Amino acid sequence: MPPADNHDTKWKGSRDAWLDAAFELLLESGVDSVRILPLAKRLHVSRTSFYWFFKDREALLGALLERWREKNTQGLIQQTEAYAESIVEAILNVFDCWLDAELFDSQLEFAIRSWALQSDMVSRQIDAADEARIEALTRMFVRHGYETLAANVRGRTIYLTQIGYISMKTQEALEVRMRRMPAYVEIFTGKTPQPHELRRFHARHGYEPEGDG
Missing domain, CATH: 1.10.10 (Arc Repressor Mutant, subunit A)
Known part of the structure; x- marks a missing residue:
């Protein structure tokens, strides 16, 4: 029994x-x-x-928001603070979020942002999350030697690009997204990713480019 x-x-x-x-x-x-x-x-x-x-339905909805904050906001911030020898490695740490739902859940992000269209309270939570995430990205660039304004603009560009992906429900095959990653890195950082940096990133996501192996 x-x-x-x-x-x-x-x-x-x-x-x-x-x-x-x-x-x-x-x-x-x-x-x-x-x-x-x-x-x-x-x-x-x-x-x-x-x-x-x-206690009631409102408590459940509050717990949903807390889960979103812990998973997506804290997940992204932690990735901006992860060890990196270069800004390229730092950006690739952030890109892990876009490929690993354990670090950042894009479906949950879309659902909360949709909810915000009906709720001023949730909209304020979104605003606070956006500010915290962009600030974390800005600090990441500053740590790697970028001037504050340039760091903020680069951080905002990365973040708003990804939120655009989520809001538009853009779907890309892993192969397509991985091929685009080096160009995104160069646009966002002004640096060309080195082969060893890309190999480590690919390995984390079980991706092997054609011709490798």
């Missing part, structure tokens, strides 16, 4: 399960669809079990 706590967990779900289901509904149908009864049906649990984890 399974332990009682396992039985309770199955009956109630878990906080992360509720959040995962809420994110799925947010992505599929927008914030108005994120309601307790549809979530309970999706999780095959009792509606009342929701209250083991959240």
